[in-house]
Amino acid sequence: MSVLPLVFTSGWASGVNAYAVVLLLGLFGSTGLSDEVPATLQRPEVLITAGVLFLCEAVADKIPYVDSAWDTVHTAIRPAAGAWVGALLAGQSASMPELAAGALGGGTALASHAVKAGTRMAVNASPEPFSNILLSLAEDLGVAGIVTFAIFHPEVAAIIAGVLLLLGLVVLVFLVSRIRRFWRRRARRREERRMAAGARAGPAPPA
Template identity: 40%
Template structure:
């Protein structure tokens, strides 16, 4: 039987990894450092000073970059290769002392959750960035900052509530991601119509 607190911890770390990886790493490490929570042995390294310095610095970078339209999408593209593997690794770290079967399921589920959250975040931002005004982008970014803090608090204080909400979030992802994909394809087709590839420039004979 998987304990609900462990399930909530693995869930919140993988979920947050998809859009605020460094905040999740830094906050988890700080909470363990000051004995607010006790992280599993495989994740205790997050509370070591060198790791906190690096994750804290990257948290600041991500916080600032995420507020700049277009730059945030470029950052998301690069972070694809970081967020998903670490989301899987963090879930594994929570269940590292469980049976191999549970470890495998946790790793796969953690990676899938991080990937789904990342795709939803990056896709939503790409569509919002099509608008020239920055306020929608800022609103989404600050909402994501708050969501990480709220999610971590819920997972630690009310793990069952968080697990239920996470299950509902997964259902939302299943519904949302295909719509985002269709929206991004429509956006790309519109971009191609504005800037047709291979179009010849008109030359005035005069």
């Protein structure tokens, strides 16, 4: 059976929460629920590291502005994780070239990461924190659900991931104005902090 649907789905999920993908796939493999999971993802040190980082992301993802800073740091990490997982899955099944699987997983992860990061910027334009928490929970549950579903029904899960990615990109286009407002607010806050620091310092002493 081709591993292509699982690579695509894991790539989409990695763009949202890469640590959850590694943790879930590793657990499915180590418990014998799937033969598609490479041994590398089942190693205890990989599972422990992914679990700890998943908990860190679960907290950071629910705090306004901290979530966007976290997303910025993970602009390179999530696509790299998607490419790594995709290449491992392809190597395990030998049904498609590892390089192609890595490119597909990484590219899909980059696209879904852009949707997530852009959506978070738009959400941060609102003053209340509850939307961040709800969105983060929805993302966590969505990743867990679709990765689990992909283990047993990879083709259907890939279709769902494709639809979610397409819808996310469409929504992102409509959120551009909110994203611009987010960056303007950040720039204004930096300017206010700079002016406040200058006021506290007081005028320079005469020469």
